[in-house]
Amino acid sequence: MKKTYLVTGGAGFIGSNLVHWLLDSSPDAQVIVLDKLTYAGHLESLEPASRNPRYEFVRGDIGDRTEVESLFRRIEPDVVFNLAAESHVDRSIEGPAAFVQTNIVGTFVMLDVALHWSRGREKPPTFVHVSTDEVYGSLGAEGRFTEESQYQPNSPYAASKAGADHLARAYFHTYGLPVVTTNCSNNYGPYQFPEKLIPLVTLNAIESKPLPVYGDGLNVRDWLFVRDHCEALHLVAERGEPGETYNIGGNEERTTLDMVRGICRVLDESGPKRTTPHHELIRHVDDRPGHDRRYAIDASKITETLGWRPKTSFDDGLEQTVRWYVENREWCERVAKGVYERERLGLARGEK
Ligand SMILES: NC(=O)c1ccc[n+]([C@@H]2O[C@H](COP(=O)([O-])OP(=O)(O)OC[C@H]3O[C@@H](n4cnc5c(N)ncnc54)[C@H](O)[C@@H]3O)[C@@H](O)[C@H]2O)c1
Secondary structure, eight states, rough: OOOOEEEEEESSSSHHHHHHHHHHOOOOOOEEEEEEOTOOOGGGGGGGTOTTTTEEEEETTTTTTHHHHHHHHHHHEEEEEEOOOOOOOOHHHTTTHHHHIIIIHHHHHHHHHHHHHHSSSSSOEEEEEEEEEEGGGOOOOOOBBBSSSOOOOOOOOHHHHHHHHHHHHHHHHHHHHEEEEEEEEESSSTOOOOSSSSHHHHHHHHTOOOOOTTTSOEEEEEEEHHHHHHHHHHHHHOOOTTEEEEEEOOOOOEEEEHHHHHHHHHHHSSOOOOOGGGGEEEEOOHHHHHOBBBBBBHHHHHHHHHOOOOOOOOOHHHHHHHHHHHHHHHHHHHHHHHOOSSOOOSSSSOOO
16 A cells, blocks of 8 residues: 655654665655754755655654644655654753753654544554663663563653653553554664764774773663664554554674774774774773663564564674765765764753
8 A cells, every 4th residue: 555654853864764764665655754954864864865756855843733733734644753853862961951842842742743633534644653772771781671661761861752652652542543662772874973873983983083982881782773673663663553662672782892893893804994903092981971881672572573673783784884984974074064073972061
């Protein structure tokens, strides 16, 4: 069946990868992006889709009810993928207000418009609310987050995502809107804004600049290649059970130091030549305030119920990703120009 997908935050990292995924994998689908184009959103990331007649870009804010209502009336979405968000933990430490506004209030507006627009229609849109494993807080050396884990968000970013997840849940339980929530681990891949670990370290390394590692570098994250995440989101939209939540992870736990050394290894083998190995550029810097020690995802529910599992091995995914940043330095320079100079963010100085 020909479907219309609305992707909020489609000019961001995961959103742009999702748009390319949907256009490539669903030959009849219409894909409409709603994005405010904050510092993290870039039309350059959607350039490969720009001449596709099945794609449309709309600049707008998910918190603007009038705008969202008129978009729903015009495009009549079958599926809403809600990815628009403020997404950087360090920025949430410096200025949490935008996180509350977009992540909580914006998600509320999207849910409420979806509900009211669908009343009287044959079928309400499936609302896929995209969230993070960070809502569950921090783990010790053992254990993994399941869908039943308690919410214990520790950063303003995680708290704002948790608030949105609760609203998404309530719109299913109270009003019957077919909402499915996903909680995913750290993504990596092309089109990620250079403030995040992998692009930042890659770009600094090829310019022989210091590679900053927070604290002792032994914080653990689970890593998932972004295209595997997009495949999971598409599957959840098609076959996920309304009202359910699905954890999505790569089953690839790495410390920050492992990750940075992995990037250095790829560059030693195939990047610009240096006289000394890239890992000699590593510098430990002050830790992030309240830095969660370990996240790990148990993704067995989505594997058992929907048959999804990640296809990309960590080594392959990392190599593809590092190469992409080396080959797309112009994209990195264009998106960061005037808004980010790879400076340190998030040392808890309070709201700006
Ligand atoms: N990146 C990860 O590793 C990861 C992991 C799990 C979950 N998530 C979640 O996935 C989603 C996408 O993450 P990302 O890394 O692609 O983020 P991103 O920061 O790269 O992109 C966010 C996009 O949202 C847009 N946006 C921000 N505020 C908006 C508003 N008010 N209205 C409309 N658009 C707005 C931005 O312009 C940008 O294009 C987020 O909801 C995030 O919480 C991300």
